[in-house]
Amino acid sequence: MIFATVGSQEPFDRLIRAVDEWAGSRGRFDVLAQIGASSFRPKNIEFTKFLEPSEFNRVIRAASVVIAHAGMGSIISALEIGKPIVVMPRRGFLRETRNDHQLATAERFGSRGRVIVADNQKDFAQKLDYALTLTAMDPINPEASPRLIATIRAFMDGTLAELDPPVSVGSPESAAAAKAASPLVSYMTRKA
Amino acid sequence: MSVKGNPNRDKVLAVASSGGHWVQLRRVTPAFADSEVVYVTVIDSYRSQVPDNKFYSVHDATRWNKLGLMILAFNLIWIFIKEKPGVVISTGAAPGYFSLLLGKWFGARTIWIDSMANIEDLSMSGARVGRYADLWLTQWPHLAKGEGPHYAGGVL
Numbered sequence: 001m002i003f004a005t006v007g008s009q010e011p012f013d014r015l016i017r018a019v020d021e022w023a024g025s026r027g028r029f030d031v032l033a034q035i036g037a038s039s040f041r042p043k044n045i046e047f048t049k050f051l052e053p054s055e056f057n058r059v060i061r062a063a064s065v066v067i068a069h070a071g072m073g074s075i076i077s078a079l080e081i082g083k084p085i086v087v088m089p090r091r092g093f094l095r096e097t098r099n100d101h102q103l104a105t106a107e108r109f110g111s112r113g114r115v116i117v118a119d120n121q122k123d124f125a126q127k128l129d130y131a132l133t134l135t136a137m138d139p140i141n142p143e144a145s146p147r148l149i150a151t152i153r154a155f156m157d158g159t160l161a162e163l164d165p166p167v168s169v170g171s172p173e174s175a176a177a178a179k180a181a182s183p184l185v186s187y188m189t190r191k192a
Numbered sequence: 193m194s195v196k197g198n199p200n201r202d203k204v205l206a207v208a209s210s211g212g213h214w215v216q217l218r219r220v221t222p223a224f225a226d227s228e229v230v231y232v233t234v235i236d237s238y239r240s241q242v243p244d245n246k247f248y249s250v251h252d253a254t255r256w257n258k259l260g261l262m263i264l265a266f267n268l269i270w271i272f273i274k275e276k277p278g279v280v281i282s283t284g285a286a287p288g289y290f291s292l293l294l295g296k297w298f299g300a301r302t303i304w305i306d307s308m309a310n311i312e313d314l315s316m317s318g319a320r321v322g323r324y325a326d327l328w329l330t331q332w333p334h335l336a337k338g339e340g341p342h343y344a345g346g347v348l
Binding site: 007008009052053054071072073074076077079101102104105108140142143144145146147148149151152153155156160163164 | 211212219235240241281303309310327329343346
C-alpha cells in the first residue's frame with residue numbers, strides 16, 4: 001500500500017488532490033491518506049483526519065512508498081524505517097505554510113538522493129511512479145549524530161569545555177572574535 | 193537560584209511541539225540515558241511513544257495567538273512547579289521557547305536545538321531564545337556564529 005500524510009498541523013489540499021488524481025489514473029485503490037485539516041475530500045483513496053501514533057507507525061511500516069509534505073517529521077519518520085519518500089514542498093505564496101522553508105528542506109534532502117522531490121502535480125505523478133520502482137533502503141540510525149549526543153552528554157556532566165568555532169569563519173578577525181565569544185563567556189555576558 | 197542546590201540536577205524536561213519538533217527531540221533524548229526524562233508536547237496521544245516516562249501535554253499555541261500563549265504559559269508554569277527540572281531541552285517551537293525562559297527563572301540548565309527545517313534562517317523562536325539557552329545550537333554549520341548559536345552536529 002501507499003501512505004500519504006500532510007503532517008500534524010496545517011492542511012495541504014494540493015498534495016491530497018495530486019495523490020487522489022494519481023490513484024484514479026493508475027487504478028490504485030490501496031492508498032491511505034492522513035489529511036489533517038485539509039478541506040479537499042478525495043474520491044479515489046481512503047483518508048482519515050489524524051492517525052494515533054501507534055496507527056501511524058503500523059501504516060507507515062506497511063507502506064511501500066510514503067508521500068508527504070517536505071516536513072522534517074515526515075522525512076525522518078520515513079528514513080528511520082528505510083522507506084522511499086516522495087515529498088511535495090509547501091509553498092509560502094500559496095499560504096500552505098508561513099514561508100518557503102520546505103523548499104530548502106526539499107532541496108537539501110533531494111540532493112542527498114534519499115528523498116524524491118515533486119514540485120507540482122504533473123511532476124508528482126512521474127515521481128511517484130518512479131518511487132514505486134525502488135526497494136526499501138537501510139534504515140538510518142535512530143539516534144542523533146554521535147557528535148551531538150556527545151556534546152549534550154558533556155554539557156550534562158559539566159565537562160563541555162568549548163564548542164567549535166563557527167564553520168563560516170572568513171577572516172582571522174572573525175576567528176578571534178569567535179574564540180573570544182566562547183559559549184559560556186558569551187552566555188554570561190549576555191543580558192539575561 | 194543555584195543549580196547546585198537543585199536535588200533534581202539531572203532531571204530533564206524535554207519539550208517540543210508536534211510533528212518534526214517532536215521527532216527530532218526523540219532522536220536526542222538517548223543522550224539522557226542516565227537521567228530521568230519528563231516529556232512535554234502538544235498532542236496527548238504521543239504519550240504512547242514514551243510509556244516509561246512521565247508525560248504532559250500542554251495547550252498548542254503559536255506566537256500569533258495571545259490567549260493561547262497565556263494558557264500555554266500557565267500549563268508550563270504548573271509543570272515547572274511540580275517537576276522542578278534541573279535541565280530543560282527543546283527543539284521548538286513556542287512551548288520550547290517558554291520552557292527555556294521558565295527554565296532560567298527556575299534555575300535549570302537549558303539547551304536549545306534549532307529544528308533542522310530551519311536551513312536558511314534560524315526559526316523565529318530559535319533566533320530569540322539565545323539569551324535563555326546555556327547551550328544554543330543550530331543543526332546547520334552555515335548558521336553558526338561565535339556568539340551563538342553553535343554547531344555540534346545534527347539529529348540525522
